[in-house]
Amino acid sequence: MVISDKVPKREEALKYLTNEVLPALPLSVQPSFKDAIDMGGPDVYRAMANQYLTARANTVPGLICVxxxxxxxxxxxxxxxxxxxxxxxxxxxxxxxxxxxxxxxxxxxxxxxxxxxxxxxxxxxxxxxxSIALYALFAADNQYLKILQRGCFLYLLRGGDCTNGPIGLLSGLVPDWFVLFKHFFAVAFYACYLNFVDRGILGFPVALYENISVLVTAAFVLFPYLLTELFS
Incomplete structure (x- = not known):
């Protein structure tokens, strides 16, 4: 399982809101935001569990779920x-x-x-x-996911189809799982390429080992959910 189940502690979340979010808000909003944080109490920060549910064919008479x-x-x-x-x-x-x-x-x-x-x-x-694959990358909790995460960001910055393709998938305008497969592994191979460049000639053996692990990690991130969705 590559999805992180760690929930930020309340103190950590409030510290982040105070030190990072508050200064970035418009000046007119900051006093109200700060007052809300200073109020304290359990309602200031609540962690809600996220559920993943695969669709099943409806065979119950009289029932329609959407x-x-x-x-x-x-x-x-x-x-x-x-x-x-x-x-x-x-x-x-x-x-x-x-x-x-x-x-x-x-x-x-x-x-x-x-x-x-x-x-x-x-x-x-x-x-x-x-949604699951991107969360795995954004919540990267090991070095191989972090290599993939960096590759994902820099892949999107390349523009052209590297940007338009993923945006089309995210917006629902390109409902094609093969396009998802293509871009996901394009990101993985691009991340491997960047890792080779960063390691240089002397670091090639290390980069090779890391990149094999990156591709295996990418497969474990994508395939279990993709196959579950396709064959449900």
């Missing part, structure tokens, strides 16, 4: 609303194709729910897998 009631992903990428709205639009379109007198027919409705599950998967797979 959005987070059907599946959940890490909130880092903000993909929950994108998936929820896509579910609503897709389901509305599908139900509009059914005559009113057939809406109570369980066999017809269950067939429609299976089609709904299949058609939503292209977007669902990308946003769910991407």
């Amino acid at each position: 959005g987070d009631s059907l599946n959940m992903r890490h909130p880092l990428t903000g993909g929950g609303m994108t998936v929820g709205l896509n579910d609503a639009v897709l389901l509305t379109k599908m139900l509009s194709e059914i005559p009113d007198e057939d809406l109570g027919n369980e066999d017809i409705m269950l067939d429609k729910m299976l089609s709904f599950h299949s058609e939503r998967k292209s977007l669902d797979v990308v946003l769910n897998t991407l």
Whole structure:
């Protein structure tokens, strides 16, 4: 499991808010923000558990689930609303194709729910897998994930398809898991290239060992969630 389960201590979180966030806020907002921090009490900082739920085909007569009631992903990428709205639009379109007198027919409705599950998967797979993979990189807690993290940031700064592709995936405009696979491992190989450059000729053996570990780590970050989403 590469996802960190560490929750920042309350004191650490409040210190970060005071030393890092407060100075970056507009001057007009700072007094109110500081007053809220100084109030103390348990409501100033609360850690909420995050849940990951893979969608399952709906085979229960009379039940329709969409959005987070059907599946959940890490909130880092903000993909929950994108998936929820896509579910609503897709389901509305599908139900509009059914005559009113057939809406109570369980066999017809269950067939429609299976089609709904299949058609939503292209977007669902990308946003769910991407949210977990990016969280693993941003919460990097070992040296290989940190190499991947640096490679990810510098890959995005390259512009062109290196920027447009990931943004298209994040926004839900490119619901293609193969594009996700391509860019994720492009990031991994670019991170390896940067590591070779940093180590230099004398550090080549170390870089080679590190880069093999980086690629293995990348595979363990992506494949378990991608395959779970694809075959659920």
